[in-house]
Amino acid sequence: MENKYVGGASPSQKDIRTFKYKTKGTLAPYIHKAGERYKADDITNQHAVGICTGISQTQLANKAENTKYSADFQYFCQKKYFDGNWEEGSSIFNSLRVAKGIGLLPESEWTWTTEEDRKLPYSQYIEKLKAIPDSEIARLILIANKHRIKAYARLSDVSRDTLMNAIADSKSGILARFVIGKEWWTEPIEPLQPPVIPLGGHAVILSNGVGRSFCDPNTWGSDWASDGSAYFLITQYQPTEAWSVWYNDEEIPEEIEKQLESRSTIIGKIMDLLQQIISLVIKLK
Secondary structure, three states: OOOOOOOOEEOOOOOOOOOEEOOOOOOOOEEOOOOOOOOHHHOOEOOOOOOHHHHHHHHHHHHHHOOOEOHHHHHHHHHHHHHOOOOOOEEHHHHHHHHHHOOOOEHHHOOOOOHHHHHOOHHHHHHHHHOOOHHHHHHHHHHHHHHOOOEEEEEOOOOHHHHHHHHHHOOOOEEEEEEEOHHHHOOOOOOEOOOOOOOEEEEEEEOEEEOOEEEEEOOEOOOOOEOOEEEEEOOOOOOOEEEEEEOOOOOOOHHHHHHHHHHOOHHHHHHHHHHHHHHHHHHHO
């Protein structure tokens, strides 16, 4: 198999405003509630550009809401409004900030790039995004505002039980980041292996678990592994971070509701302001 690795998932920045979600209880050894394994038609291909964070976010929403959303719009907003740069790659955290603060754009509304454009060198792909007029950006954002996610939270740990419970509680899986190496594109890919030589970060969906194995519907096209998905053993290979997402027809867990309430207090608002100052200082360095 050709070397498909193009990176794309930076570690999510530490943010004191990020909600923490600790799932409760221990599941039975076998569970697959949240994740009928993604079919080949559900897998989107990032091709030559490192937009795995945007694609994973929209693949998850596509499955959860039975609506096709634009990964290119998602990634454009990550770069323009949250990353503070146009360099290749982003973080799961910033993809979630777009989905919550700006929203998800129905794929039918996006005409500025096609999947073929993802085969271009990254610099050419990004120039196409930069060329979108401000008036069009404003129009698209108004549409996306109608399709915002309800909440998100970083999992308190990436243990087997926490991941299993989070997947079981989800509509279509959870988001995770791995440090990967060439093992991800060397045949055969079953199961995935940790990197002998780390080459970068990659954002994916964890859609279901069986025993101590978890399934990853990847963003490298349906010809990768088994119809675009592969398994890995949590005892051998853990993600560096994982996130749960809630959509508008779902109830937010009580744990997250309490954190939302605390954020509305004076102390919570002071903490928010402090984080914004810290973020600004980091960008100015």
